[in-house]
Amino acid sequence: MCTAALIINVDNTILNVALPTLVRDLGATSSELQWIVDSYAMVLAGLLLLGGSLADRFGRRRFFLLGLVVFAAGSAGAAVAHSAGPLIIWRALMGAGAALTIPASLSIINDLFREPAARVRAIGAWAGTIGLGIAIGPIAGGLLLERFWWGSIFLVNLPVVAAGLVGAVLVVPESRNLAPQPADPTGAVLSVAGLGLVLWAIIQAPVDGWTSAPVVRAGVGGVGVLLAFVVWEARSSHPMLPLGCFADRRFSVAAAAETLGAFGLLGSLFVQTQFLQSDLAYTPLQAGLRILPLAGVLVVSAALSAHAVHAIGTKGTAAAGLAAIAAGLWQVSAVSTAATVYTDVVPGLLLIGCGAGLLLPTATNSVVGSVPRGDAGIGSAVNAVALQVGGAFGVAVIGSVLSTRYQSSVSAALAGHPVPEAAAHAIHGSLGGALAVADAAGGTIGPVVAHAARAAFMSGTGVAMAAGAAAAAGGAVLVLALLPSRPR
CATH class of the missing domain: 1.10.287 (Helix Hairpins)
Known part of the structure; x- marks a missing residue:
């Protein structure tokens, strides 16, 4: 079951490292980069509830296997896409496969580990695998991009999917809800x-x-x-999303907390990988290694989250996680200037990783543990929807705040310099596009364009990270006010 969590999160972080490469090789704009990331998350979030209900009805292992096959097909198609449009479509197919796999995997765990303490440990291991995926993804992506073309970041999914398929066939028992509702x-x-x-x-x-x-x-x-x-x-x-579940604050508040935490975590990763490569000129591998501290701290804090819940309760642990994410985003926002270097943002990255590790297993166990066992697929799906919607909106909102500020600032900086229309389109499209224009222009205008674009990008980063910090801080207040401290 952890195979699904691993490969889906490896895929997300591999893609983040590859974003500047997609700008160079496919000519993708900032909005197209956001769609390449969010088409996956949007379809995944939209189909998760249906996937969870179908798994409960027709068999969880069966849909786990089917989802992995669809995910593999989307990965193979994405690897051979020749422009941003087809890549967005193949990414959406990958999201459909993940929507069948993820709720089935978590509901199988919930069905197998029925004793609460054992379930907490199992979900902690599952959520810790998410952190492992975040850790592996940037480094694997960097290694692949240094040796092969960008499509290799999708082909690497295939052997992992094959291992998951074999393992599920050999050792995972079939389970289903014996009194299922019709599909919706x-x-x-x-x-x-x-x-x-x-x-x-x-x-x-x-x-x-x-x-x-x-x-x-x-x-x-x-x-x-x-x-x-x-x-x-x-x-x-026969609702796909039983709204009555939201009356239980262990379910509704914990799901909201996950959404706001994922908003900050995935939104910040979308921005930071571009900062490391486009602004600081690191290679994909070098950028991946510099994301590793965040992922490493996430893995460690996820492993310790069950002890934190035992000591200070679900409320205290989840609130502490969101507060740490908010503090990390605020720290990155505060140091985001044209003179920012990598060491300036390390404290913020460590805080974000620590907060995510505390929050995700804690909130996941609260959501999944609050629904009847027969509806485990729905509870698992809602948990995954909360994460994917938060991540999709984090990329969309934080990315759009960054783009709006970037375009405004770069336009003001270059107002006195006439630029051809095609070059202006590239400059406003992304930082990578602007730096490509600057390199091609050379002379006196090239350095002017490069400096203006970098300054505009960092100005946008500061505003975008502050928006993410506000969302995470609001989540911490919500948790402290409404989430029960311990399961009933």
């Missing part, structure tokens, strides 16, 4: 459509303008569709 395809369509419209509006806003008609229509329409999803689920006799 209408709910699945509404959730995917609503999330997609809202994310499109957030990602496209820096390009078209936050008040432009397409952005406003998509944003309002997305909110309307999500409200329709809630109404449908409330009235359905």
Whole structure:
């Protein structure tokens, strides 16, 4: 079961390290980079609940295996994509595969480890594997990108998936809910459509303008569709998302805490990998090694989270995790200037990793442990939805805040310098595009463009990290106010 958690998180962090490479090789803009990351998270989040209910109904091991096969097919397609558009589509297929695998894996763990203390340890190991994936991903991505083309970061998924398939066939027992509810395809369509419209509006806003008609229509329409999803689920006799679960604060508040924690964690990784490579000129491998302290601290703190829960309770541990994430993001925000070097952001990265390690296993156990055993797939799916929605919105919101500030600042800095239209498009599209233009231009204008772009990027980083810190701090307050300290 940990194989699924490992490969899906390896894939996320490998991709982050590859983002500057995709700018160079595919000409991807900042908004396309956000979609390459978020198409996966959006489809995963939108289909997780359906995947969890189908696994409960038809067999958890069966859907675990099916999900791994679909994930492998998407990985193979992504490896041979020749432009950003097809890559976004293949990433969405990978998200569909993960949506079948992840809720099945966690619900199998919940079914096998029925004694609460054993379940806490098992979920701690599962969540710790997430940290291991974060640790392996950047380094594996750097090694692959130094020796092969960028598609190799997707092909590396295939042998790990094969190992998971063999292991599940040999040792994992089949389980299902003996009194399942019918599937809810209408709910699945509404959730995917609503999330997609809202994310499109957030990602496209820096390009078209936050008040432009397409952005406003998509944003309002997305909110309307999500409200329709809630109404449908409330009235359905077989809802994909049983809204009654949210009456239990162990479920609802812990899920909200995971969303806000993932918002800060994945949003910051999206920005920091670009900072390390595009601004500080590290190679992918060098950048991966510099993300390692965050991942290492995450693994250690995840392993210790059960002891923290025993000492200070679920409330105290989850709140401490969110507070540490907020403090780390704020520290990175405070030092984000044109003169920032790697050692300046290390304290913030360590705090973010420590906070995520404390938060994720604690909140996961609270969510999964609060639902009836027969609905383990739904509880597992909601837990994964909280993480993926938080991560998707973290990339979208933090990335869009960064893009808006970057474009505004670079435009102001270059106002007195006439730039050809194609070059201006590349400069405004991403920091990597701006540095490519600066290298090609040379002379006196090249250094001016490079300095302006780097300064604008770091200015945007400061504002974006502050937004993430505010979200995590709000989560800590929410947890302290509403989350029960210990399971009943």
